Amino acid sequence: MFALIDGNNFFVSCERVFQPQLRQRPVVVLSNNDGCAISRSDEAKALGIRMAVPWFQIKHLEQQAGLVALSANFALYGEMSDRMMSLIAELGPKQEIYSIDESFVDVCGLNNPLERSWALRQKIWDWTSLPTCVGLGPTKTLAKLANHIAKQAERNPGSYPAEMAQVCDLSRLSPTAFKEVLIATDVGEVWGIGRRLADQLRECGIHNVHDLAQLDPALARKRWSVFMERIVRELHGQPCLEVEDIIEPKKQIACTRSFGQPVSQLADLEEVVATFGSRAAEKLRRQHSVTSQVLVFIRTSPFHKGSRFSQSAITSLACPSADTREIVRAAISGLRSIYRPGFDLIKAGVILADISPASLSQPELDFGAASATSSAPLMSAMDDLNRRFGRGTVRLGSVALPDTPRLWSARRERLSGRYTTRIDEIPYGCA
Numbered sequence: 001m002f003a004l005i006d007g008n009n010f011f012v013s014c015e016r017v018f019q020p021q022l023r024q025r026p027v028v029v030l031s032n033n034d035g036c037a038i039s040r041s042d043e044a045k046a047l048g049i050r051m052a053v054p055w056f057q058i059k060h061l062e063q064q065a066g067l068v069a070l071s072a073n074f075a076l077y078g079e080m081s082d083r084m085m086s087l088i089a090e091l092g093p094k095q096e097i098y099s100i101d102e103s104f105v106d107v108c109g110l111n112n113p114l115e116r117s118w119a120l121r122q123k124i125w126d127w128t129s130l131p132t133c134v135g136l137g138p139t140k141t142l143a144k145l146a147n148h149i150a151k152q153a154e155r156n157p158g159s160y161p162a163e164m165a166q167v168c169d170l171s172r173l174s175p176t177a178f179k180e181v182l183i184a185t186d187v188g189e190v191w192g193i194g195r196r197l198a199d200q201l202r203e204c205g206i207h208n209v210h211d212l213a214q215l216d217p218a219l220a221r222k223r224w225s226v227f228m229e230r231i232v233r234e235l236h237g238q239p240c241l242e243v244e245d246i247i248e249p250k251k252q253i254a255c256t257r258s259f260g261q262p263v264s265q266l267a268d269l270e271e272v273v274a275t276f277g278s279r280a281a282e283k284l285r286r287q288h289s290v291t292s293q294v295l296v297f298i299r300t301s302p303f304h305k306g307s308r309f310s311q312s313a314i315t316s317l318a319c320p321s322a323d324t325r326e327i328v329r330a331a332i333s334g335l336r337s338i339y340r341p342g343f344d345l346i347k348a349g350v351i352l353a354d355i356s357p358a359s360l361s362q363p364e365l366d367f368g369a370a371s372a373t374s375s376a377p378l379m380s381a382m383d384d385l386n387r388r389f390g391r392g393t394v395r396l397g398s399v400a401l402p403d404t405p406r407l408w409s410a411r412r413e414r415l416s417g418r419y420t421t422r423i424d425e426i427p428y429g430c431a
């Protein structure tokens with residue numbers, strides 16, 4: 001038995017915790033550079049605002065319908081997510097944090113998982129003011145489907161029986177009721193079925209989840225893939241997937257961003273690359289890994305009318321390292337090798353490839369470079385200070401000062417406060 005707990009309209013809900021005046025109003029959160037809508041309140045969805053719609057296409061709704069748009073505030077969402085996840089962890093012994101607002105819990109052998117799910121949902125609301133829905137089912141795919149139903153039943157009354165709203169347990173339905181629910185659900189809502197696959201299935205006469213569940217697993221494998229066979233088996237209630245409570249270290253770490261305004265000077269780009277390289281190195285050390293390949297890229301906008309430019313370079317480190325100085329040096333030397341003056345560059349990134357565990361690095365193969373072992377105490381002292389006193393407290397001289405606006409800084413004109421992580425941004429009189 002599995003539970004999937006998912007925050008409703010998560011980014012918008014985080015904003016509403018500290019700005020209760022935003023409740024009952026149409027609200028969207030915009031992506032990097034205030035580009036497009038990445039989270040929408042139910043009221044915004046009711047206005048017909050689609051996911052990922054560009055801001056300029058809906059801007060008129062500010063005047064016409066009282067739409068409120070906010071810049072993405074990941075400092076706030078990440079910390080609210082931690083609070084929510086730590087409460088969810090109380091539901092069962094195995095938890096898989098699937099995304100910033102979604103978590104699977106293995107509730108096998110638990111007494112009364114339905115009652116406990118209701119209690120958990122209430123506790124998350126009482127302690128964090130975040131609304132959630134819980135889906136329960138005998139497989140992860142069915143738990144995910146149950147969560148979708150719990151949300152829809154709440155948001156669109158009449159779409160499913162009202163008692164399925166907020167917390168939905170598919171394992172408690174009678175065979176007839178279960179079949180009705182599957183028939184009422186579009187095949188594209190199944191976990192793992194993307195838009196293209198859904199179109200293919202519809203062409204074969206498979207329109208709803210019941211149609212898909214009717215497929216013979218062997219045929220599903222023959223006609224589509226092992227992946228499709230697994231989906232069909234999971235819909236039948238045969239678990240093929242487990243709750244993965246061990247987080248695998250990432251095989252690649254990237255820090256890439258679009259600029260608020262075009263950049264063309266090498267000095268500015270060096271600052272960008274040093275800043276991104278430092279962030280990537282911090283992430284690398286957090287998962288106790290080292291890298292040996294540092295990729296840097298710069299490019300103009302793909303929509304740019306004038307001359308376009310897109311180039312990348314890989315620099316190998318003499319010895320695998322997690323030292324910010326080594327990584328930034330490699331990134332800047334890569335940048336200098338590809339840089340050409342006279343282009344309006346709009347995006348850059350530093351990507352660390354060929355990542356391995358720091359414990360496997362061989363200090364005896366140190367050819368004069370600062371090896372992972374010799375610079376580790378310095379790097380961990382730097383990380384400790386930055387954790388304690390705020391990001392960028394100790395940094396390389398080439399890295400931009402924190403909170404100093406730059407030409408390349410992302411546009412975030414509608415940013416709310418970092419209410420939970422900055423003492424000077426704690427709101428007063430918050431209801």
Ligand SMILES: [Mg+2]
Nearest residue numbers: 006007009101
């Ligand atoms: Mg969600």
